[in-house]
Amino acid sequence: MSTPRRTITSVLTGALTIALVVLLPRAVGTSWSTVGTLLGHLSLPAIVLLAAVWIAGLWSHSFVLAASLPGLTKRRGLTLSLTGSAVANVLPLGGAAGTGLNFAMTRRWGFGPAAFGGFLAVTTLINVLAKLGVVAVALALVPIANTATALPIGRTSLLLIPVLVALAAVAWFLASETAPVTAGRALGRLTRGRTRLERSLPALRTSVLGVFRRGWRxxxxxxxxxxxxxxxxxxxCFQLLGTSLSLPVLITGLAVERLLTLIPITPGGAGVVEVGTVAALVAMGGDPAAVTAGMVLFRGFTYLLEIPVGGVTLALWLLANRKQAVAA
Known part of the structure; x- marks a missing residue:
């Protein structure tokens, strides 16, 4: 992408994000002053508890990352997660930039491009499957939880079609020994790299299957x-604000949030995720002000806090590497 187009994209996505966040309370019939009053009642011990649960979740995810790249420690897996998320949550279409940063970091740790390619394929597939799994659980609860308004099967299916098509292609790629060769030939005609792709894609399939066999547990x-x-x-987040939501409603809210993060319109889905999830929870009977405050608090940890924490983590990593280079 050229520099002018990149600048225009950054400005537009930034403006869209700000507009969505500013208009979030109004979209569900409340105001920022009411939401701020609710958030102001949070105590320091409550914030510490939320931070502990957030960190525990990231640490759990580091097990997935460590198993996806044999030889990677959980501490380094957590470092990849935080730094990659920080970049992705700031830049428009920042997922690619976060991936590039993670590639540079793994290269510094001695992993080759082929190993990182397998790592990227495995983690992407697992993350998408996990998000779809939450959506599937929420859809299964629709008949008993009266959540069809928030998660209508028909409309949700339309959003899932491209994802399911991509997953079917991945399943075909992994299940068939001839699939990588066929895919390599087809992609090679488009990219003029036929021979290289015909060699690299079968190797990628073998690497991914090997990682799954060793690390699926x-x-x-x-x-x-x-x-x-x-x-x-x-x-x-809702409980500490004095709002109690049933488990099916919470699962549906998490499913909507997970589903919307698959649509990279803004960095990290900022604005889009909040508006969509709050609207869904309000449609299921939630109080507009309480639901908005709870979702803002939740995204404050899962999106906003990752930016400074990831930035500090990246700065410490760069400083450590500089010291190693000077010592060498």
């Missing part, structure tokens, strides 16, 4: 723990 346990801690964080 810690990946599964880590992702389940992460999702449960995310649900616990969401529940605490």
């Amino acid at each position: 810690p990946m599964t346990a880590g992702m389940l723990a992460y999702l449960l801690l995310q649900l616990a964080l969401l529940w605490l």
